[in-house]
């Protein structure tokens with residue numbers, strides 16, 4: 001017995017090398033598991049991109065430009081649908097046009113949810129609620145989406161004619177002043193930003209700003225863009241690597257809180273202005289006045305803030321991104337050919353250009369203009385990775401089961417430039433792809449619709465609520481600009497028209513085009529002056545400052 005005790009105590013004092021090795025293996029295994037485990041386990045039947053590392057997964061490999069990296073992986077590994085690890089989050093990425101369409105439309109009920117992220121949802125959105133585009137699917141989101149659908153649907157467009165008229169008039173009014181009859185080179189984006197923002201501010205608050213560089217207007221645009229940066233995966237590792245949230249002096253959280261305070265401040269200011277106008281009886285018909293006056297609505301106060309925030313943030317970068325880049329492409333020598341075709345179209349349908357102006361916001365019937373608007377949407381995929389989705393129920397993807405609660409990322413940029421769908425010139429800006437008759441007598445007709453034209457507005461149950469109004473805004477502005485000027489790219493600061501490189505901030509949720517300048521050569525100054533004068537007269541009632 002004494003010998004046995006002695007042996008045991010000797011063993012305890014000097015553990016066997018086998019035991020040490022087993023213990024070490026166990027520790028390594030636990031560390032490996034802890035640093036490579038994800039919210040959703042590996043999905044059988046969907047290939048994973050090689051090279052994930054512990055803790056970060058593919059985050060660093062993805063670099064700043066996720067859409068372009070995933071587009072390359074699709075071609076390199078010859079698989080359009082694959083899985084990746086964003087830190088502790090597993091995501092399925094879909095790339096080809098047909099797979100994106102099949103995932104969004106064919107599985108629309110399963111893909112109706114959206115993921116919540118620490119920085120955007122936990123910090124930034126904690127005061128005003130989530131926008132519709134970032135809300136998980138629940139009863140409240142359903143009600144807000146329905147309200148947005150009513151406010152932005154085709155039948156509501158008629159109510160906004162005076163606003164379309166006024167805002168597109170203001171673009172040309174100020175371009176006319178600043179363009180100095182083609183002598184000055186100007187940057188067009190600020191005018192388009194005001195156009196987009198004023199439209200949604202008028203819808204939500206009945207408020208607009210007349211100056212391109214108005215302080216409040218620029219504050220809203222600045223804060224909105226900075227917040228859009230905080231929604232991107234490449235900027236916010238803390239969303240996917242939770243340990244980073246606890247680092248002292250977390251700069252991301254501090255910046256998010258600062259932006260949240262600035263956004264709260266202007267949203268409150270806008271609502272206060274509406275309250276003051278209601279008191280004076282000078283309020284304009286708009287979403288928040290209807291709610292404040294307690295007109296029939298099923299939405300709560302927080303839901304109204306969310307609705308207004310969704311509409312304001314839905315349009316203020318997407319429309320300027322698309323329209324500015326489109327004007328950039330039109331200003332190049334190849335693009336000028338399309339300007340001329342569009343101008344001929346305008347004159348054919350509206351021999352009196354003043355009619356083109358008044359019809360610009362009431363109908364979309366010019367084939368060339370429609371083709372340019374569609375091509376701008378496709379080619380410049382301003383939301384390259386769309387808005388992230390999450391499965392709410394299982395998706396059977398060719399036999400592989402994607403479980404509920406899996407993040408699904410739609411690579412709209414890749415799908416929109418898929419040569420298998422759009423042909424070998426998919427990487428070219430070519431409005432001709434949407435036109436049927438394309439003859440030298442310059443008459444065109446549109447190709448019949450084939451369903452989903454491109455992926456820039458998403459598709460399915462959570463597709464963009466603003467796509468009808470967005471197309472009308474692009475169309476109206478283009479008719480007015482093209483009928484007034486020949487747009488010519490600056491020789492010293494020309495546009496970058498590459499579908500990836502046109503964007504100066506690849507990490508942001510919505511592209512910000514690089515700066516460029518154009519000259520606006522008047523087509524017929526007398527006609528433009530006449531159009532401006534009649535638009536001014538028509539819109540003066542609507543425009544009256546309170």
Ligand code: HEM
Pocket residue numbers: 104132133134135145148152200310311312314315318319322382383386387388455456457458459460461462463464465466467469470
């Ligand atoms: C060129 C202009 C625009 C582009 C390219 C665009 C793009 C998108 C995209 C890609 C989505 C996500 C779709 C999906 O997940 O399938 C989206 C959602 C949304 N957009 Fe737009 N958008 C534009 C203009 C607008 C405008 C002007 C508004 C409002 C006035 C708006 C309001 C919304 C809303 C509310 C959602 C959220 C829908 C939901 O989650 O249910 N968008 N948009």
